[in-house]
Amino acid sequence: MKRTVVFIGFLAFAVLLQLLIAGLSTQSVPINLLFVLTLTWGYFRGWKEGLVVGFISGLTKDFFFFPVIGIHAFSFLLVGLVAGEIRPRIYQQNVLFFALTAAPLYLLNTFIVSTFTAVVSQLSFGQTFMAVVYPDLIWTTVACCVVFISIALLRPQLNAAP
DSSP: OHHHHHHHHHHHHHHHHHHHHHTTOOSOOSOOHHHHHHHHHHHHHOHHHHHHHHHHHHHHHHHHHOSSTTHHHHHHHHHHHHHHHHGGGSOTTOHHHHHHHHHHHHHHHHHHHHHHHHHHSSSOHHHHHHHHHTTHHHHHHHHHHHHHHHHHHHHHHHHHOO
């Protein structure tokens, strides 16, 4: 119950901040906060919670920022799954390894969304993929690393609490 309330709080904060940054325009926003939430939640909580959080975050992103519902839900679901599965297989104390996890997962997310967008609309895959990759990949990876460092710094304090 506590995790659910915390997740809903983080989700609401991410959506409000994303709306504040982007407004309700359809232009590309350089930081995908819902992706950052999905990736970090799946990485630190495991693949099962990553699936659920990814699906909910993706539906939320589709509802607020995308004309077709379900595309981000599917891609974020995969991101949450892979992030939860990758964590035990890499060195967990290094932010560089986390960045090397975040960047390919963002590319996977962008590939899936661009493929579905090319199928549904008249835009080509190359146009949609390249329009999102640069500079969004850099800023989203940096945001993921900042969140990772923040959690790493707060985690000893959270574990020491009675």
